[in-house]
Amino acid sequence: MYLLCTITASLISFLFLKWLKRRRFCMDVKRLDGKTVLITGGNSGIGKETATAMAIRGARVIIACRDMEKAEKAVREIKATSHNLNVFHMHLDLANMRSIRDFCKTFLQREKRLDILINNAGMPSVLDWTDDSFSMCFGVNHLGHFLLTNLLLGRLKECAPSRVITLTCSAYKYQKLDFQDLNYNLFPFFTYCRSKLANIYFTQELARMMEGKGVTAYSVHPGYVQSNWTCHYSILFRIVMQVIMFMFFVSCEAGAQTVIHCAVADEVTAHSGGYFVDCQCASLRPFAKDAGVARKLWEASERMVKLA
Ligand SMILES: NC(=O)c1ccc[n+]([C@@H]2O[C@H](COP(=O)([O-])OP(=O)(O)OC[C@H]3O[C@@H](n4cnc5c(N)ncnc54)[C@H](OP(=O)(O)O)[C@@H]3O)[C@@H](O)[C@H]2O)c1
Numbered sequence: 001m002y003l004l005c006t007i008t009a010s011l012i013s014f015l016f017l018k019w020l021k022r023r024r025f026c027m028d029v030k031r032l033d034g035k036t037v038l039i040t041g042g043n044s045g046i047g048k049e050t051a052t053a054m055a056i057r058g059a060r061v062i063i064a065c066r067d068m069e070k071a072e073k074a075v076r077e078i079k080a081t082s083h084n085l086n087v088f089h090m091h092l093d094l095a096n097m098r099s100i101r102d103f104c105k106t107f108l109q110r111e112k113r114l115d116i117l118i119n120n121a122g123m124p125s126v127l128d129w130t131d132d133s134f135s136m137c138f139g140v141n142h143l144g145h146f147l148l149t150n151l152l153l154g155r156l157k158e159c160a161p162s163r164v165i166t167l168t169c170s171a172y173k174y175q176k177l178d179f180q181d182l183n184y185n186l187f188p189f190f191t192y193c194r195s196k197l198a199n200i201y202f203t204q205e206l207a208r209m210m211e212g213k214g215v216t217a218y219s220v221h222p223g224y225v226q227s228n229w230t231c232h233y234s235i236l237f238r239i240v241m242q243v244i245m246f247m248f249f250v251s252c253e254a255g256a257q258t259v260i261h262c263a264v265a266d267e268v269t270a271h272s273g274g275y276f277v278d279c280q281c282a283s284l285r286p287f288a289k290d291a292g293v294a295r296k297l298w299e300a301s302e303r304m305v306k307l308a
Pocket residue numbers: 040041042043044045046047064065066067070092093094095096119120121122123124140167168169170221222223224225226227228229230
């Protein structure tokens with residue numbers, strides 16, 4: 001009797017976890033031959049999985065990474081899995097504005113096309129500072145990608161129709177932006193939430209500015225994913241998280257699906273500026289749809305990265 005109860009409870013738990021981790025997969029098999037896709041942080045986790053999917057579809061793929069050894073290894077693996085030799089890596093450190101400017105200069109000299117830009121790289125909840133004294137989360141997740149996208153916008157327009165996809169997180173809803181202190185760096189999780197809210201406003205304002213110019217923009221929550229983000233924490237935290245992630249988080253392959261969907265599906269272009277979850281456009285909390293705040297953040301970001 002005891003054994004039967006244990007087996008039944010285990011089975012129910014297993015089915016419940018499977019249900020909890022269910023995810024839509026991108027069913028669009030469109031080829032991307034002749035297109036160039038740039039993915040930040042494509043050496044790891046969701047970014048690497050996305051890069052592989054883009055390469056399988058025939059795109060020229062460039063992963064922009066801060067660690068050249070990891071990047072070279074990832075390129076070898078992506079080539080082997082996709083059977084596409086048109087995969088390259090370039091150096092980019094989003095925590096350093098000089099590195100972003102140098103990267104864009106080299107990219108624009110070397111590459112004639114840019115059809116899909118995937119702003120994937122991200123720092124989880126950490127309290128640190130970038131080389132330019134921005135809070136690490138806000139600096140890398142928002143400001144770094146803000147500068148990168150702006151410097152590449154001309155090429156995206158030349159190659160229109162083109163797309164910009166930015167990874168955000170559903171945790172955006174736990175914080176609001178404080179314009180008196182955009183560089184907020186007090187509670188690690190809150191700095192992360194604010195940077196991910198900034199990704200949403202950035203996408204909305206970019207979509208508004210590019211209306212009629214052939215460049216569309218999407219923000220994506222990939223779900224909670226078993227990637228390598230725990231590498232920034234202590235060994236104890238990592239061990240605990242491995243167990244939690246195994247039980248509740250989805251694979252990187254599943255986590256990449258909404259990004260892939262936004263990169264290839266035709267129907268998403270009707271929702272430029274939209275927030276996507278599980279391969280569909282999702283609703284946002286009202287405060288995250290405030291066009292005035294999005295514009296204000298854009299202008300503040302321009303000043304911070306010295307574009308204005
Ligand atoms: N995993 C989740 O549950 C989850 C949930 C919601 C949103 N997201 C978002 O999904 C995106 C991908 O994250 P992931 O889960 O795949 O994590 P990951 O495996 O840790 O990948 C993050 C990538 O970003 C790169 N990166 C970090 N700082 C960088 C910098 N200064 N310059 C250039 N690259 C940098 C990392 O490079 P290194 O390998 O050199 O560190 C790595 O390639 C992130 O934007 C994250 O916020 C993830």
